[in-house]
Amino acid sequence: xxxxxxxxxxxxxxxxxxxxxxxxxxxxxxxxxxxxxxxxxxxxxxxxxxxxxxxxxxxxxxxxxxxxxxxxxxxxxxxxxxxxxxxxxxxxxxxxxxxxxxxxxxxxxxxxxxxxxxxxxxxxxxxxxxxxxxxxx
Amino acid sequence: xxxxxxxxxxxxxxxxxxxxxxxxxxxxxxxxxxxxxxxxxxxxxxxxxxxxxxxxxxxxxxxxxxxxxxxxxxxxxxxxxxxxxxxxxxxxxxxxxxxxxxxxxxxxxxxxxx
Numbered sequence: 001x002x003x004x005x006x007x008x009x010x011x012x013x014x015x016x017x018x019x020x021x022x023x024x025x026x027x028x029x030x031x032x033x034x035x036x037x038x039x040x041x042x043x044x045x046x047x048x049x050x051x052x053x054x055x056x057x058x059x060x061x062x063x064x065x066x067x068x069x070x071x072x073x074x075x076x077x078x079x080x081x082x083x084x085x086x087x088x089x090x091x092x093x094x095x096x097x098x099x100x101x102x103x104x105x106x107x108x109x110x111x112x113x114x115x116x117x118x119x120x121x122x123x124x125x126x127x128x129x130x131x132x133x134x135x136x137x
Numbered sequence: 138x139x140x141x142x143x144x145x146x147x148x149x150x151x152x153x154x155x156x157x158x159x160x161x162x163x164x165x166x167x168x169x170x171x172x173x174x175x176x177x178x179x180x181x182x183x184x185x186x187x188x189x190x191x192x193x194x195x196x197x198x199x200x201x202x203x204x205x206x207x208x209x210x211x212x213x214x215x216x217x218x219x220x221x222x223x224x225x226x227x228x229x230x231x232x233x234x235x236x237x238x239x240x241x242x243x244x245x246x247x248x249x250x251x
Contacts, residue, residue, distance in 0.1 A: 020198060037199070041175045044195065101186075101192045101193060102192070104171075107172055
């Protein structure tokens with residue numbers, strides 16, 4: 001099953017709706033609750049990253065009996081130093097993002113911790129692509 | 138500790154969701170930073186937060202939490218209440234500060250998640 005969502009940068013009221021939809025789908029498919037939590041925590045963090053940092057983006061979720069594969073691509077400023085961005089506690093989030101409860105510098109580490117496979121590729125001034133794979137069994 | 142006892146202890150009010158008289162909780166986690174909440178693997182805790190917007194409910198939803206206690210006497214916006222209702226989350230408000238609410242709950246035997 002393939003699901004696609006368009007994400008608008010700066011739209012904090014809608015942030016999380018794609019993750020919520022994926023969560024509902026996985027529950028309907030009877031996926032184990034601990035797997036669902038890993039998928040949606042990783043996806044929600046990545047979705048919030050697009051809203052917080054990019055102009056717009058797209059989420060593609062591929063769900064098979066074996067795994068969940070998520071690809072998030074955005075058009076935005078990109079990440080100049082990925083290693084630094086992966087450091088727990090490091091954040092470039094704006095005051096507005098922090099007021100929404102994010103910007104603790106735990107987003108990328110949270111995604112990485114919940115993923116079985118995690119890839120990130122970024123081009124400064126163009127955008128970022130994040131790929132997350134989580135095994136179902 | 139039952140949810141009813143917790144509500145009474147923090148002078149709280151339940152805004153959304155239904156609770157059975159025997160419904161109880163053993164753990165709490167207090168934070169205004171949602172990514173910190175999302176680092177907690179377990180789901181059997183109550184979230185104490187001062188973050189009065191939809192993202193605290195979204196975080197509870199993704200973390201599979203049933204109870205959110207909004208502290209500091211904040212009035213949650215309608216979309217936050219609606220989202221809690223939609224997700225079957227019990228949203229409680231308390232006039233107490235995060236420190237006071239946490240202290241009262243800890244003193245009454247509620248444990249931290251780590």
